[in-house]
Amino acid sequence: MQTILIVINDAPYGSERPFNALRLAIKLNEQEEQPVCLKLFLMSDAVMCAMKQQNPLEGYDIQQMLEILIAQGSEVKLCKTCCCARGLSESLLIEDCEIGSLDDLADWTLNAEKVLTF
Template identity: 65%
Template sequence: MQNILFVLNDAPYGSEKLFNALRLAMNLNEQHSKTVQTNLFLMSDAVTAALPKQNPTEGYDIQQMLEILIAQGSQVKLCKTCTDGRGISDLPLIEGCKVSTLIELSSWTVEADKVLTF
């Protein structure tokens, strides 16, 4: 099993970096479900992607994409320092998303066969 870590930094809407990262992760899960494990660590403004019930005006829905990824078996973790800095640590998150630490990101990085950053 190949372990691929996505480290995401951009806000969910405005730029398409996070959207494209989620598309790639979903496609890897669909096309290589028996040989690939994807994990996503959200940092900086990307942590706001895990807030539920956002009303996107673009043509895509980040919450739906994160829910699909979680259903596919991906783990989604958020940087605690980043959530604290944005005042969202105590807000509800999309089911399956969890606040984590740099310690876990370090472990995931060492365990990963590939690390992709967006």
């Protein structure tokens, strides 16, 4: 099984980068011929993607996409420094999203066959 790490940096609704990263991640998880172990690390303004109780008025729903990925077995971690800078605590996060560290990102990077950044 191939391990793929996706690092997202942009705010959930400020650009389409998080949306496109999550679309790709969901599609990768759906590949039956080549199963993957998918990990997502959210940094900078992307940590806001993991906030629960999002209510977008129209278009895509980042919270729902992350919940799909988690249900598919993907791991999601957020940068602790980035969360602290934005006042984001574990109690405000979608279930099964975890605040991690740069050590986690370094470990995931070293153990991934592919690393994609958005």
